[in-house]
Amino acid sequence: MYVVATAGHVDHGKSTLVRALTGIEPDRWAEEQRRGLTIDLGFAWTALPSGRETAFVDVPGHERFLGNMLAGLGPVPVVCFVVAADEGWSAQSDDHRDAVAALGIGHGLIVITKTDRAPDAVPEVSARARRELAGTGLAGAPVVGVSAVTGAGLDELRAALDSVLAEVPPTDPDARVRIWIDRAFTVVGAGTVVTGTVAAGTVRVGDELELLGARGARPVTVRGLQRHGAAADAVGPVSRVAVNLRGVAVEEIHRGDALLTPGQWPVTSVVDVRLAPSDPDAAVPVWLTVHAGTVAVPARLRPFDAAHARLTLAREAPLVLGDPLVLRDPGEKRIVGGARVLDADPPPLRRRGDGARRADALAGRGTDGDLLAEVGRTGAVRRERLDDLGFGAEVPEGVRAIGAWWVHEAALDAWQARLRGLVADLHERDPLAAGLSLGAAREALGLPDPALLPAVLEGAGLESEGGRLALPGHRADLGPAEAAVTEIERRLAADPFAAPEADDLAALRLGTRELAAAERAGRLLRLAEGIVLAPRAPALAMRELARLPQPFTVSQARQALGTSRRVAVPLMELLDGRGWTRRLDAGRREVAR
Secondary structure (H helix, E strand, O other): EEEEEEOOOOOOHHHHHHHHHHHOOOOOOOHHHOOOOOOEEEEEEEOOOOEEEEEEEOOOOOOOHHHHHHHHHHOOOOEEEEEEOOOOHHHHHHHHHHHHHHHHOOOEEEEEOOOOHHHHHHHHHHHHHHHHHOOOOOOOOOEEEEEOOOOOOOOHHHHHHHHHOOOOOOOOOOOOOOEEEEEEEOOOOEEEEEEEEEOOOOEEEOOOOOOOOOOEEEEEEEEEEEEOEEEOOOOOOOEEEEEEEEEEOOOHHOOEEEEOOOOOOOOOOEEEEEEEEEOOOOOOOOOOEEEEEEEEEEEEEEOOOOOOOEEEHHHHHHHHEEEEEEEEEEOOOEEEEEEEEEEEOOOOOOOOOOOHHHHHHHHHOOOOOHHHHHHHHHOOOEEHHHHOOOOOOOOOOEEEOOOOOOEEEHHHHHHHHHHHHHHHHHHHOOOOOOEHHHHHHHHHHOOOOHHHHHHHHHOOEEEEOEEEEEOOOHOOOHHHHHHHHHHHHHHHHHHHOOOOOOHHHOOOOHHHHHHHHHHOOOOOOOEEOOOOEEEEOHHHHHHHHHOOOOOEEEHHHHHHHHHHHHHHHHHHHHHHOOOOEOOOOOEEEOOOO
């Protein structure tokens, strides 16, 4: 499927040409047909010799209907630029040329019409058209002379158009849908119908879409579809389509509204752009009308430099990276240039000099954007958000893909350094602390998603145990408790089961926190509150218990170990828990074999 728009001065034969090619009258309104003047957009379709189905959007040429013309050209990738042989290049030809240039349309052909009226003028008119379009995407377009009245040249035009369409790159049928609405009306028995161009993606009967207008978004359902006057279950790119909607009245829809794949299009009222003024020597007005797709929005321009600016729109629109815009002077009703969206989610400008810095940042960007800069601006961005903004799928150097997130490596480095500093500060303030909890780490770093923490830990150079983070070697350093723990270790080395009494621990200033820190460091083993042994005590105990007649009692174990019941009971329970001993009844145990 292909969609082609006409362009050119009023009364240069655009509608007549479309009618000759398709056999369909594109002028829908009686007033248009009576006056021979296209006021609104017209539509027709045909099959070319190759079999390619092609729809035509016939746009008005009169200056009073410039907005309607831009609504027709906006969503269409191919244009037939029409110039009449008997009149030559004319006033509105300039506007249409500027619109083609602003929209970046790069496929099309130049059609010299009414050749029967001025056959001798065709070479000169063709040459002039070539010169005028030299600065646009139609610079190398083929030129064909035709007479819609006699039929001369129509076959050559069809063949040339076939060749042009063969060079148009295919559009992704699985992409998200954005249909800029150009008409809305009611059909008896069907209800609300809108028309537009499916530029990418596929719309199907039964789809739930989002209708975005000046008053916000609302859900709608596709009740039916028509393409080229015939019902269809699905319509893919690039096609003219009529969509029968359920869930909205026709009075609530206007040209410039859009049908969108739900949840996949960001809406914005502020965009940073690269300017392409029609006259490089003329200043672009501050107050503009911005045309995007079929929407026309009042906007204020804040220039950063001669080539870059920020546009603040009067309403939100579904704009993404690379979208072409046409800038029109609402006072003089002329096209002053075009623009390309470089950032659909730009940062705020708050400080003196932000505009100049923003110009520098935008200067090196192509229309595919600066993905590294976009990720670096926030540190981490969800992949789906980058998709929504129009960025490509390849991970650039300097960015790491972590789950659903793309993370700037500089941000990851900063998070790791920050985390290590937090842990070091905690050790300095409280040497006996077990370490920084994972929850405290997430909160302190302000990570956008807890799922990013493992990646931060990966290169932070920290030890993690029991949900706590510490510097390597920290657990062996007990700070002020070091000397007291060393004394307990000396005593237990001499008598492994002579656990110090509570008074001894108090005298050495070894409380619960200090003993817990010593256990985490692998220096002591806590059997119960206030009862500690050396970590090797369980193994030494098993050596003695294995020598006893089996089974044995706690009293026998106590005597074999040379300790008190205060120590023997929790020690036996520890051995039971490890599976080293087995309890047979209330009073007897045996060594597990």
